[in-house]
Amino acid sequence: MEESKMDLNDFTSAENKKMTTENDIPTFNPPIGDAPKVGVDGKSKKAQTFTPPTTSNMDPGCYYHPEERVVGHCARCGKNLCRYCCDSFGVTGGEYAGKMLCYDCTTKLVKDNVEELQKNHNYIHGQYTQCLVGCAIGGVIGFIWGLSGGIMGALLYMVLCAAIGGSASNFFHRFIAAIPGFFVSTGNMVISICVGLFKFIFCFFLYAIMALFETVKKILYYRNYMAQTADCLEKDSSALQCIRDRMEYSRVMNENRGMSLADLMNEGSELYNNSYARMVQEQGEEKAEAFVSRCTTQIAENGEIIRSFAA
């Protein structure tokens, strides 16, 4: 290794010296440490370290309004926010009360809300279906019973089977756990079978009635949850639209300093369909700002209602 390098670097002298004795060859130490730094032949293995200009120390300004001074940070992602953003994205209630959420996190929150609510609605529909299937099966059994018994039996079976369907896993867990108790030994086979059968029927009705209460409780809870979240997504999307419009409004106003709001709102102009601009025009900046500041809070609070679901 050393020798071949030497041959290349010091070809002529090495060639000559090789003719004499190997021991006389002066040791050549190529400047491994220094040379590559300079980038000899453009083949240097050790590239010079490039340090990008660090922006964190240079006070980069608001993430959305780089020219504005930073007065706060997003509670979720830590983005720099200016006074204007803090006014828009300050949360006054719920988990993020007293903190700020940036536009991106607010948007993400709405997306999470939609997904979570969809998931919970699907679950609830699944539970309703289970209940309906139980009801149908109970109806069939009840009908068969009705052929020999009566309408009361049919109804009883129907209600109990619907309840079991709605609380199936609880019912079967309890019932399976009770099975060993059905095999009783009294010394008399007939009595044993009778006692076992009685226990079986007793447990079936007891657990079915327990399932009935559980199912009713669950259905009431689901109904309440559905009612509470019924307009969450609609409110979320209009709140997000309002925030979006405010971002757009601030961008357009900044880019068109000197132009009047009325001009920017003319048909075909940038703020023509902007709901925030309309609000400013109709109710004044202060009221519009107060309104938009409630939007982020509303999205955050809706998220909490949506996530409060206990299956």
Ligand SMILES: [Zn+2]
């Ligand atoms: Zn954020």
Ligand SMILES: [Zn+2]
């Ligand atoms: Zn900002």
